[in-house]
Structures are given as structure tokens and as C-alpha cells.
Amino acid sequence: MLHQKPRRRCEGTAMGAIILDLLPGLGIGPFSLGMPISEAFSQIEKQPNIYDVVHVKYYDEEPLKMDIVISFPDHGFHLCFDPWSQRLRLIEIYDVKRLQMRYSTSLIGGPATLATFIAVYALFGPTYPGVYDGERGVYTLFYPGLSFAFPIPSQYTECCHNGGVELPLEFPDGTTPVTCRVSIYDSSSGKKVGVGSLMDKASAPPLPVGSIYMEEVHVKLGEELFFTVGTQLIPFGASPQDVWTELGRPCGIHQKQVDQMVIHSASDLRPRTTVCGDYFYNYFTRGLDILFDGQTQKIKKFVLHTNYPGHADFNSYAKCNFVIYGSDCRQSLFSALRYFNCIFFYKLEIH
Template identity: 80%
Template sequence: MRYGNSTIGGPSTLATFVAVYALFGPTFPGIYDKERGIYALFYPGLSFEFPIPDQYTDCCHDGEVALPLEFSDGTTPVTCRVSIYDKSSDKKVGVGKLMDRASVPPLAPGSLYMEEVHVKLGKELYFTVGGQHMSFGASPQDVWTEIGRPCGIHPKQVDQMVIHSASDLRPKTTLCGDYFYNYFTRGFDILFDGETHKAKKFVLHTNYPGHADFNSYIKCNFVISVGEGETEANRGGNKITPSTNWEQVKEVLGECGPAAIQTQGSTSNPFGSTYVYGYKDVAFEVMKNGHIATITLFQS
């Protein structure tokens, strides 16, 4: 953390109680939580929490602590949590107040962050903020016109799944002229056919920790409604979102065949392999903890 011209925290500068107090200056006595063994020190807009060893809990009663807090053996506790929040007086947070209500700052009008993307399997994506429709078979020009310039363009050098394709009559070679449009800031990729230059797949990312692509994309806030109509699906709860785990997906779509195992090698992905399960028009990449990593949309 940087405050003014100084940095605190990390391996080079531990955020001890004494260091925090020296950097941010005097403040009111904090609050000691006996059940958790945590002493919280508050400043306008942020707070620091410090674990207190059992042998020193007697010196941490509210209003009786001499600041900065140092123990009798000359040591001082190290920060275990930093919270940053709205310091407005009507939020009941700030100097000497418990954080019983902290609101998320409102998004700017038209912001695309966490925009809902409604999926019609085998047909199209619908972006709810901008009102754009993106269908299979769209050209690169269509995509640029509807959702703007991609963050990156990545050629697909190897098609490892071509051997499983029964409908592709082209020679079975791993060399591939297909290419991706990467929209990292919106959480998805579009795969174009290298010969026809038409969109043939959409890859939507959940950005869950424990996946090789974590923090490369923001979360795509997709909604897949399953049923005869979207209204019926929403009423019946037959929806799949980034928060839906694999067991819940099977409750909505039913059981499927065995998984294909996908791995990028232990060197590039220390979390190990993932499992790809296929249904009509959609494939789910599932991590070992049962969370969805990506969904790939295509036309069967």
C-alpha cells in the first residue's frame, strides 16, 4: 500500500502496528474483538486489523490501550487485514465506527462492468447494456461495428479437438488458420473460421481463482436460460450463471457423457487439469473444485 510518498506492507516493509501508526498518524483508540482475538484500528476510509496473542489480551481493552500498541517483550503486532471503504458520516463507518454498512460505489452510466450477457444456445449473445446482438456467422466487420475493437487478436495455431469433429470434412490436420478476437475487459473470446471468416465459437470466462487464465479476463456475467422460453426459464430457476457450480448445471441440463481432460502442463498451471463436458451447443470447462472456468458456445 502506498500513502503519500511512503510504501507499507510486503516483504520489505512489514505493516506492523508501530509502522502503521507512524505513517498514518494519531487516531482514536480502536476496538478489540475478544472472540476473534483481533484489534481493529480505524482511520477515515480504512481500517487495520491486528491479531493479538493470548498472553497479551489483557492489555487490549477498549480505551485502555496505549497507542501505538507494543507488547511487554518489545514486539508489535503485524496487520492481518486492511479494509478500504466509504468514509461518509451517514455510512456508519470511519474513525471509531464498526463497519456495519459499506456500500459499493455506483457505476458510471453506460458502464460495461458486470454487464449481463444473455445466451441463446446455438443462436446468439445479447449484451444488455448496449443492446447489441452477436450471432454465429458474424463477420469481423460485424463484430467491430457492434462491440468495438478487440483487446487482442490471437491466431489459433493448433486445433487439438479436430479429431473429435464428425461434421468437419476438411483434411484432418492439426494446423489451423482460425483466429480469436480477445475481449479481456469484457470476459470473452470469439473464434473465427480461418477460411470463411465467420464467428463459429464464443468462449465466456468466469475468472475463478485456481484457473490458468485467472486475472487475464474479467468475469463475463453470462446468463443461460434453459426452457421453452426465457420467461419460463427465469420463473423456474433454470438459469446457468458464473456462480452456478457443476452439480447445479447437471440438475438443469441433465447428465452427460464422460469428460475430456484438458491440461496445459504443471509448469504453466500449478492447479492441474480441468474437465470439459459437452452438451448440445455448449461445453463446460470445470475445475477440480466444481466451479465453471469457461463455457464454449458453438452450433452443433
């Protein structure tokens, strides 16, 4: 499913005119490998004059099967997020003429500076011979955390067979291929990432030690939540003071609203919203809401959010990585529910 978030283009903002700093193995411009999707959206919102046309793509039938992709068609690149962790795993520049990249003090790409094989080799230095994909007619040159794909004309495919390529690549007629795709990926695992099936090898870098992003939250039905990184334990019946002590200040607090159908006349059926005494603590960065009873001041419900693409709450909460346990057994129900919950539940409410 394709979603487009249109914004009005400001005068003087030309397509493909932006310059982004290229950091091999780390990212490009404000987008860093491993960043959560919410941080990427935050960067986009900070620069609406630049990122004024944004497409968000995902597979709504099986959202864990394919990446969540944020695409910038005016600038010829997109961000690929792992569907489970929702962290940036791969950056691809698929139209190099639309985006100018700055590496150190030099520029490459864009409408004026062609990213030819010789230009790439001169800027990034010598490297090992690349890989030729005869089926696609593409030769990929690899650097740590960075790869360049070059289309090879059919009359010159013999130049690339059997690893006999002399670098930098130049054809017998004196021409050199121009980059058709640039991939930026984490190189800590030693993998090489390029076009086609090689693209699937990209993965987000490891999280920093102590990070609470995608922290496992163990849910014991009817009893408690346990946060595995910080070892906090929040049981049903806990007070607001208990929660502040364990999880810190909430990101927000709001009163619960209740929709009631009030009949005013036979032809006037209008929903009315009233405010009850119950209230929520919102922990957006943990993907968690906690509901307190307005009379007893005790926890009566937990709401765990999956940050499901397409839902109204998408990008309001980080994804909560919860594991469900039955109240009368020690065995986790996670393996059976992990796939099911993330596909069919926008949020899980535990009373």
C-alpha cells in the same frame, strides 16, 4: 491449493526493505482496492525485482467459497480477492516488520520503525476507542478504511475490558503494544474491518458507472449474446464487421488450429496440428472469444471464459459474467447454473 511462482532474486534486494505508500481506504503501493486480479498480476510483472516470490492461493474444491489470495511472504502482506468478482476487497499486512509503509511524509513499520500503538496514534491522529477481542487477545483500532490490530499480553487484558481503554494505549509498566496486523479496506459502506470474523465484512468498492468489468452477458442458447451495459447484440451468423461495430477492435486475432492423429507407422502415433480456415476474435478484457467460419465469414461459436484459478488460461482472460437463457423460454437458467458453471467449467463454448 498453494502455488508459488519463483523468480530469481536480484542482488541488493533485501527482504522487507521496500517502502510502499499507504492510502487508507484506497490501497497500498501499486495495488488499489477494487482492481481486478489481472491488474494486480500486471503490477507484479512490472516489478519482478521487488515481487520476486509470489504465492497464489485458492480453494480448488469450492473456488467460490474462499478468497483468491496473492501473497508476498518476503514482504509480509497479501491481497485478498473476492472469488466471484475477482476484485481486490482487502489488503492485509500480517508481518509489519517486513514492510515499511509511508503515510504522507512519515514512515511506519519495517525493521527499523516499530508500529507501536503510540506511534500509530501520533501519526494517524485521535480516533474512537477500538474493539477488544478477548478470545484472541487482540485490540483493534479503527480509522476510515484502515485498522491496526495489537496483541494484548494476558497480564494486561483487564486494561481493555468494558470499553475503559484510555487512548493512546499504554500499559502500567510504561510499554505499549506493537501492531501485529494492518488491514486496508473500502470504507464507503461504513463497515469496520479487522481480525477474525470482522475480516469477512470487507468488500470491494462499487464499480464506476459504465464499467464493463463483470458486465452481465445474456446468452440466448443457439441465438445471440446481449451485453447489458453497452446494449450490444451479437447474434450467430454476424460478420466480422458487425462485431467490430458493436464491440470494437479485438485484442487479438488468430487462426483455429486442429489436432489430428496421423498414423505414420505401427509404432509412430504422433499428434499433428494443422491450421484450418476458421479464425478467432479474442476479447481478453471481456472474457470472450468469437469463432468465425473461414468460408462464410460468419460467427459459428462463442467461447466465454470464467478465469478459473489453476487452469492454463488463468489470468489470460477477464472473467465473463454470463447469464444463460433457454432458447424457448424467458426464464433465466442463471440461478441453477451460476455456481455449477464457475466450478466445473473453465470456459463455456456455445455453438
